[in-house]
Each structure stands twice: as structure tokens, then as C-alpha cells.
Amino acid sequence: MAPQVTCLTQLAEENSLHQKFIRDEDERPKVAYDQFSDDIPLISLAGIGESSSERAEICRKIVAACEEWGIFQVVDHGIDSKLIEDMTRLAREFFALPAEEKLRFDMSGGKKGGFIVSSHLQGEAVQDWREIVTYFSYPVKARDYSRWPDKPAGWRVVTEAYSEQLMGLGCKLLEILSEAMGLEKDALSKACLEMDQKVVVNFYPKCPQPNLTLGLKRHTDPGTITLLLQDQVGGLQATRDGGKTWITVQPVEGAFVVNLGDHGHYLSNGRFKNADHQAVVNSNLSRLSIATFQNPAPNAIVYPLKTREGETAVMEEAITYMEMYKRKMSRDLELARLKKLAKENKEEELEKPKLKSCNALQQLLA
Ligand SMILES: O=C1C[C@@H](c2ccc(O)c(O)c2)Oc2cc(O)cc(O)c21
Numbered sequence: 001m002a003p004q005v006t007c008l009t010q011l012a013e014e015n016s017l018h019q020k021f022i023r024d025e026d027e028r029p030k031v032a033y034d035q036f037s038d039d040i041p042l043i044s045l046a047g048i049g050e051s052s053s054e055r056a057e058i059c060r061k062i063v064a065a066c067e068e069w070g071i072f073q074v075v076d077h078g079i080d081s082k083l084i085e086d087m088t089r090l091a092r093e094f095f096a097l098p099a100e101e102k103l104r105f106d107m108s109g110g111k112k113g114g115f116i117v118s119s120h121l122q123g124e125a126v127q128d129w130r131e132i133v134t135y136f137s138y139p140v141k142a143r144d145y146s147r148w149p150d151k152p153a154g155w156r157v158v159t160e161a162y163s164e165q166l167m168g169l170g171c172k173l174l175e176i177l178s179e180a181m182g183l184e185k186d187a188l189s190k191a192c193l194e195m196d197q198k199v200v201v202n203f204y205p206k207c208p209q210p211n212l213t214l215g216l217k218r219h220t221d222p223g224t225i226t227l228l229l230q231d232q233v234g235g236l237q238a239t240r241d242g243g244k245t246w247i248t249v250q251p252v253e254g255a256f257v258v259n260l261g262d263h264g265h266y267l268s269n270g271r272f273k274n275a276d277h278q279a280v281v282n283s284n285l286s287r288l289s290i291a292t293f294q295n296p297a298p299n300a301i302v303y304p305l306k307t308r309e310g311e312t313a314v315m316e317e318a319i320t321y322m323e324m325y326k327r328k329m330s331r332d333l334e335l336a337r338l339k340k341l342a343k344e345n346k347e348e349e350l351e352k353p354k355l356k357s358c359n360a361l362q363q364l365l366a
């Protein structure tokens with residue numbers, strides 16, 4: 001029998017949070033969802049195709065952001081604002097559909113695209129407070145439209161147009177990053193072979209006890225770059241000191257947050273950071289974000305494209321992206337499993353003295 005899936009929109013009505021979403025204290029949010037910081041640079045791409053001095057200035061800002069955070073925001077990016085509006089509206093309409101409609105596209109069991117509650121990884125110890133709908137958009141020949149929702153009306157036309165425009169923006173940014181690395185403009189896209197794109201729409205319903213959980217646990221994205229569109233609620237957080245301190249990214253209307261992923265990090269030989277980030281939730285408002293992952297082809301080789309003087313390669317061997325992805329996901333799952341085990345052991349240890357005194361009491365009473 002297929003496992004019973006409960007949509008979060010149902011659980012959001014309860015007064016307390018179900019145990020399966022409760023995180024250990026060290027993983028819980030440290031900063032409020034709406035305590036915004038402007039530490040992440042906001043960069044205008046106007047003038048990117050203009051004189052070389054304007055382009056060089058944009059390039060300089062992007063490099064600084066990638067070296068410091070692995071994250072920046074872009075405006076004047078050329079993506080049609082009506083398309084952004086339509087995409088956001090339809091995505092919200094999708095999540096407002098009755099549970100049985102969303103579950104027609106249930107992705108659990110390894111299907112390539114559709115609807116999932118919580119996470120794409122099965123077997124995680126603690127669940128994320130999110131629902132997602134995802135579709136694989138590039139390469140075009142690999143599209144399986146049977147896994148793209150047929151509701152709300154207009155979804156397919158709008159999501160296709162969105163994917164195409166974002167592929168254009170993603171490629172433009174890869175050109176800048178290639179130049180920044182002192183390589184030919186097309187170096188990064190060549191290293192990706194045929195560029196792959198996957199769109200993940202995240203919906204974070206209002207949460208009864210947001211301080212005990214996360215919408216999306218701390219992670220780095222696996223691919224080259226991610227273009228994230230978020231609404232005005234806030235909840236995306238980043239750290240650059242291994243999780244000791246966090247900042248909440250200021251939402252900017254119409255802007256895209258650009259995250260560098262593990263692939264981008266390795267290709268730059270660690271010069272550019274892979275953004276360490278998470279999403280927090282709140283009890284006042286639901287939140288929507290749309291992540292467009294620009295990834296290399298599964299058989300693309302992952303290895304630094306250039307090592308600078310005095311540097312050694314951050315990777316021991318060249319591997320395929322598929323292998324890199326598999327290793328990352330099994331490491332993420334293994335970490336979650338070990339954490340769960342450690343917690344269970346600790347609880348058992350705490351129970352032992354209680355058990356001992358209970359036995360002693362029973363002996364006394366016998
Ligand atoms: O949803 C995501 C976010 C992200 C991710 C990476 C690693 C994790 O352990 C995690 O929980 C989330 O990157 C993704 C990569 C994918 O291939 C699919 C996803 O849904 C995601």
C-alpha cells in the first residue's frame with residue numbers, strides 16, 4: 001500500500017507542531033524571519049552588455065560577493081515582470097488546490113517531477129516544513145510533461161516561458177563568472193556540457209511553532225548556480241561561519257537571489273563559496289519561493305578549471321556530476337541518520353538512572 005501523505009496545509013491548522021518536524025536545539029532558527037540584513041550585495045545588471053568598463057564593474061561586484069558569501073541579488077536582469085507575476089500567482093494557486101489534486105502528482109517513489117511534502121530525500125530523520133512542486137525543464141528532449149501539473153490552467157505555458165527566460169539569465173551569469181575566473185566566456189557552460197535545469201517551487205505554510213523547526217534545513221545547493229525568486233515575506237537565511245551566525249536576506253521586489261552551488265565552488269577551486277543557507281518559517285504568513293537550479297549534465301566532469309599560483313586542487317580526483325550528486329545526497333542522509341542515532345542514545349542514557357531507581361524501588365517493595 002502507498003504510504004499515507006499528509007499535506008502541510010492540513011497540519012498548519014493545528015495548535016502545536018507534530019513531533020516529526022521538531023529539530024534539535026542546535027539546528028533551530030537563531031534569527032527571526034523578518035529581521036532583515038543588507039549584507040548580501042544587491043547588484044544591477046543594467047549595462048552588462050555595454051562598454052567593457054561597465055561590464056567590468058558588474059563583474060567585480062559579483063566576484064566580491066562570490067568570494068565572501070556565494071550569494072548575491074540581481075535586479076535589472078531582463079526577466080519579464082509580467083512573467084514573474086504570472087508564475088508566482090499560478091504557483092500559489094497550485095498549493096491552494098485540494099490535497100487530492102496535488103497528490104495526483106505525488107512524486108514519492110522516485111518519480112521524475114511532481115508534488116512532495118517536505119523533502120526530495122526519503123529517510124530523513126526530521127522533516128522540513130514545506131511542500132514542493134518540481135519539474136525538470138532542460139534538456140528539452142528529456143522533458144516528461146506527464147509529470148508537469150495540469151492545474152491551475154496556464155501552468156504549462158507559463159512555466160515553459162519562465163524556464164526559458166531563466167536559462168538565458170543563468171547562462172549570462174555563467175559567462176561573467178567564467179571571465180571572473182580569468183577564463184574564456186564559455187568556459188563554465190562548456191564544463192556543464194548540455195545544461196540541465198530543474199525548477200523547485202517551495203511553499204512554506206504558516207507554522208504553529210516556527211521556532212522549533214525549519215522550512216528547509218541548512219544545505220548547499222549541489223549544482224552550478226541557483227536563481228531564487230522569493231516573495232516579500234522573508235525567511236531565506238545564510239551563514240558564512242559554519243552556522244554560528246545567520247543573516248536573513250532582505251526580500252527585494254522583482255530581484256533574483258543567486259546562489260553558487262557545489263559544482264560552481266569546485267570549478268573555481270574553492271575561490272567562490274557554495275552558499276550555506278536555509279529557510280525559516282513563521283506563524284503569521286505563508287511564504288513562496290521558486291528555485292531554478294542550473295546544473296551540469298549528469299556525465300559532466302567535476303574538477304577545478306584552473307588552479308591559481310600556490311593553490312592545490314580542492315578535489316582529489318575528477319568525478320562525474322552524477323557521482324558528485326549521489327555522494328552528496330548519501331552524505332546528507334547519513335549525517336541525518338547519525339544525528340538521529342546520537343539523539344536516541346542520549347535519550348536512552350538519560351532513561352537509565354530512572355530505570356535503575358525504578359528497579360530498586362520494585363526490589364524494596366517486593
Ligand atoms: O530542495 C532542494 C534544495 C537543495 C537541497 C540540497 C541538499 C539537501 O540535503 C537538501 O535537503 C536540499 O537542493 C536540491 C537538489 C535537488 O536535486 C532537489 C531538490 O529538491 C533540492
Ligand SMILES: O=C(O)CCC(=O)C(=O)O
Pocket residue numbers: 200202216221228230235236237277278279288289291
Ligand atoms: O526558500 C528559500 O528561501 C530557499 C530555497 C532553497 O534554498 C532551495 O530551494 O534550494
Ligand SMILES: [Fe+2]
Pocket residue numbers: 219220221226277291
Ligand atoms: Fe537551496
